Every structure is written in structure tokens, then in C-alpha cells.
Amino acid sequence: MHRPPISVVIPCKDEEHHLAACVQSVLGWADEILIADSGSTDKTLAIAHDFCTAHPRLCRLIQREFISFGSFKGWAVNQCRHDWVLVLDADERMTPALRREIDKVLSKSDCPDAFLVGFDHYYLGYRIRHGAWNHKVVRLFRKSVANYDAGAIHEKVVVSTGRVGILQGRLEHWTCTCLDRWYQKKNRYSTVGALEKWKRGKRARLWDLTLRPITAFVKSFIVKMGFLDGMGGFLVAVDNAVTTFQTYLKLWAIAHPRTAELTRGSSAAENDAFAHLPKRSDVTFDTGIGADSSSRVELAHS
Incomplete structure (x- = not known):
């Protein structure tokens, strides 16, 4: 029995350094490739x-x-022609071993409706297999019974049948190959993360700004055994701590607009998403993720 056809979705924005390698990793294997910009x-x-x-x-x-x-991502999945969908971020690569494994498991008539996939992360040339990034997520699934929820950053696939398998092969994730581009991306994501926390009623306190970054480092480097990755694991743990501080600093800035400004803003659609935020005078948000990166969420003084 041959495996069913697979659509590959590649969500992207400003990924000129990664997109070609990502697409090439599934050429000759995928039955459809959707580049979602x-x-x-x-x-x-x-x-x-x-x-x-x-x-x-x-x-x-x-x-x-x-x-x-x-x-x-949910919208992009719905545009696919085929029921089986694999989602690859533009900085990820399919591997020959994972392709062969997918071909084998999908050829079985009683296979699960979705599969968890792990990653080999590459951070400034270091391969990362431990620490806070050592996790598996659903990336291969049948869209008739599964799709993404509406989470802002840590989005996940909801599988209605609950039938989820685990793949042994890993995707390559070239997460950080240039620090300038990496921190531009992290800056945008921390803004979206801060806005999402504010929407859920969270507020930044002193211990959030002091203890949470330390906790993030300890969790990644010690608890999750990032030390096994040597210098790479240490750098990733520090990176997680910095991003945690940045996110909570921006969350704090929302409530203290006269002393801080966020300048990495949002699309018109995000303006609607965050329209319920309290009216302030000095804070603007520019995530640079949406189609209109020049637009901003502005909190006007009430």
C-alpha cells in the first residue's frame, strides 16, 4: 500500500535566507507545497x-x-488539497530518514491521525538536542480531524480524535544562523507574547522581571539538561532568559506608558485584536510580523 498524498505548508515572512533550502528539502517527495506568506x-x-x-x-x-x-497556520492548512498535511517553518528542513519513516507509517491502514515530531536545533552552529527546546510537537496530521488553535506564539494542533503517534526521525531546525536576524525575530515575538499575556489579564511584577529570567535559565540548562550540549546549551539557556526578561519588560511597559515605549508594532488586523487594551498615551507596538509592518497598536491617552 502506497502512502496517501501529502501537502506541505511553509508559513513565512522575510525568510529569504531560509526558504529555498526548506522547499528543496521536500521537492520530489511532497505532493503539494504551499508557501504561505x-x-x-x-x-x-x-x-x-x-x-x-x-x-x-x-x-x-x-x-x-x-x-x-x-x-x-490554520488558514494555510485549510487551503491544502490533500488531507495529510506537514507543516514546516521556513527555517526547518526535512531529512531523508524522516521522509522514509513517514512513507512507512502512513502506508499502514491503521495509522494514527497525527504525529509528534522532534527537532535537531542548530544555534550558531551548535546542535541542540537537550534543554528547553527538547520537545516534540504535532506537525504531521490529517486536516479533516486536526488543525491549529488560535494561540499567538506557542500555537498547537488540536486533534479531535486524540489518535496521536510519535515519529522517531527529527526535523532540522536552523533556528539561529545570524544574531542580527535572530534578535529581530525574537524582538517581534516578545512583543506579541507580551500583548497576549496582557489580553489574558496577566501583569508584570517585580519578581517576574527578576526571578523568571533566572528560572528560565535554570530550567533550560539544569533541569532540562542543556549542559549536555556544552557551550551551545549554555548559549540557548542564556537566550531563553533574555527573551523571558524582554517579554515581561514589555508587559510591564504596557502598564507604565509614561516611562517606556514598545517600538516593534503590528498589522491592522492586530489593531483589531488588541483594540480592547486600556487607553494610554505613550506606548506603541510594532511587531513587524503582519502584512503591514508600518502600522502600530497605539494606546491613546484616555
Whole structure:
């Protein structure tokens, strides 16, 4: 029995340094490739058009403004022709071993409806297999019974049948190959994370700004055994601590607009998403993730 056809979804924004390698890792294996863009301003769209021109029956470019990670990926999944969907971020790569494993497990008539996949992360050239990033997530699933929820950053796939298997193969995740690009991305994500926490009623206190970053480091480097990755594990633990501090600092800034400003803003759709925030005078948010990265969430003085 041959495996059923698979659609691959690649969500992206400003991924000119990664997109081509990601697409090439599934060429000749995937039955459909959807490049889902949320407003790229670099060469990402040109690269996507080149693939669509070279492989018109295989590759498609779809575009929509960004609202949240979960809603964007869920929308992209719904555009797929096939029931089985594999979601790859643009900085991830399929491996030959994982391709063979997927072909084998999907050829079975009684296989689960979704599969958890692990990662080999690469941070500044170091391979990371432990620490806070040592987890598996659902990336391969049947869209008829599963799709993304509406989470803003840590989105997840909800499988209605609960039938989830585990793949032994891993995806390659080239998470940080350039510090400038990495921290631009982390800055945007920490803004979205702070806004999402505010929406849920969370507020930043002194211990959030002091103890949470320390806890993030200890969890990644000690509890999750990041020390087994040596210097790479140490750098990732520090990175997690810095991002934790950055997120809670921005959350604190929302409530203290006269002493701080967020300057990494949002799309028009995000303006609607955060329209219920209290009115303030000095704080703007620019996440740069959506299609209109020049627009902002502005909290006008009440």
C-alpha cells in the first residue's frame, strides 16, 4: 500500500535566507507545497515565485495578513488539497530518514491521525538536542480531524480524535544562523507574547522581571539538561532568559506608558485584536510580523 498524498505548508515572512533550502528539502517527495506568506518585504516572494514557476503543478504561493500564528497556520492548512498535511517553518528542513519513516507509517491502514515530531536545533552552529527546546510537537496530521488553535506564539494542533503517534526521525531546525536576524525575530515575538499575556489579564511584577529570567535559565540548562550540549546549551539557556526578561519588560511597559515605549508594532488586523487594551498615551507596538509592518497598536491617552 502506497502512502496517501501529502501537502506541505511553509508559513513565512522575510525568510529569504531560509526558504529555498526548506522547499528543496521536500521537492520530489511532497505532493503539494504551499508557501504561505504574511507580508514579506525582502526577497522571499521572489524566491517563492521562482519555485512556483519552475514547479507550477506542485508549488503554490498563498498570502494573507498576520493575525496570530495559530490562525495564520490554520488558514494555510485549510487551503491544502490533500488531507495529510506537514507543516514546516521556513527555517526547518526535512531529512531523508524522516521522509522514509513517514512513507512507512502512513502506508499502514491503521495509522494514527497525527504525529509528534522532534527537532535537531542548530544555534550558531551548535546542535541542540537537550534543554528547553527538547520537545516534540504535532506537525504531521490529517486536516479533516486536526488543525491549529488560535494561540499567538506557542500555537498547537488540536486533534479531535486524540489518535496521536510519535515519529522517531527529527526535523532540522536552523533556528539561529545570524544574531542580527535572530534578535529581530525574537524582538517581534516578545512583543506579541507580551500583548497576549496582557489580553489574558496577566501583569508584570517585580519578581517576574527578576526571578523568571533566572528560572528560565535554570530550567533550560539544569533541569532540562542543556549542559549536555556544552557551550551551545549554555548559549540557548542564556537566550531563553533574555527573551523571558524582554517579554515581561514589555508587559510591564504596557502598564507604565509614561516611562517606556514598545517600538516593534503590528498589522491592522492586530489593531483589531488588541483594540480592547486600556487607553494610554505613550506606548506603541510594532511587531513587524503582519502584512503591514508600518502600522502600530497605539494606546491613546484616555
